[in-house]
Amino acid sequence: WDNPDLGLFETFMPLVYGLSVVLNGPIADRVGGRKAFLFGAAGVVVLNALFGAAHFYSGAIGPAGTLYLLVGIWSINGYFQSFGALSIVKINAQWFHIRERGTFAAIFGVLIRFGLVLAFSGTPLIAKYMTWYWAFWIPAILVFFLFLLTLLRVADTPEDAGFGDLD
Numbered sequence: 001w002d003n004p005d006l007g008l009f010e011t012f013m014p015l016v017y018g019l020s021v022v023l024n025g026p027i028a029d030r031v032g033g034r035k036a037f038l039f040g041a042a043g044v045v046v047l048n049a050l051f052g053a054a055h056f057y058s059g060a061i062g063p064a065g066t067l068y069l070l071v072g073i074w075s076i077n078g079y080f081q082s083f084g085a086l087s088i089v090k091i092n093a094q095w096f097h098i099r100e101r102g103t104f105a106a107i108f109g110v111l112i113r114f115g116l117v118l119a120f121s122g123t124p125l126i127a128k129y130m131t132w133y134w135a136f137w138i139p140a141i142l143v144f145f146l147f148l149l150t151l152l153r154v155a156d157t158p159e160d161a162g163f164g165d166l167d
Contacts (some may be wrong), residue, residue: 039080096166
C-alpha cells in the first residue's frame with residue numbers, strides 16, 4: 001500500500017474514535033464504567049482478532065478489497081476503543097474524593113499515553129520477530145486478559161466492593 005492507502009487508516013479510525021467519545025459518554029454514564037469497559041474491551045478483542053485474520057481471506061477479495069475491509073474493521077475498532085478512557089474516568093470519579101480526582105486523572109492520563117507509546121513501540125517489535133498478524137493477536141490476547149481482570153476484580157463504586165460510602 002502507498003501513503004494515501006495508509007492515510008485511510010489514519011483518517012477514519014481517529015474520526016470514528018472522536019465521534020464515538022461523544023456518543024459513548026452518555027452510554028457509560030447510564031450503564032456504569034465497568035460494563036462500558038467490558039463492552040469496549042470485548043469489541044477490541046474481536047476486531048483485533050479479525051484484523052489479524054485478514055491473511056486468511058485477503059487472497060479471495062484482492063488488495064483493494066482487503067484495504068477497504070481492514071479500514072472498516074480498524075474504524076469500528078476505534079468505536080470500541082473509545083470506551084476505555086470513558087470507563088476509567090467513570091470508575092475513578094467514584095473511587096476518589098473530589099479533592100483527589102485531578103491528581104489521579106493526571107496519573108491515569110499519563111498511563112493512557114504510556115499505553116499509546118507501548119502500542120507504537122511494541123507492535124513493530126512483534127511484527128519484526130513474528131508474522132505480522134501476531135501484532136494484532138497478541139494485543140487482543142492482552143486486552144482479553146484485562147477483560148477478565150475487570151470482570152473479576154473491578155467494582156464501579158466502593159459500595160459495590162463492600163466498602164463504606166466514600167463521602
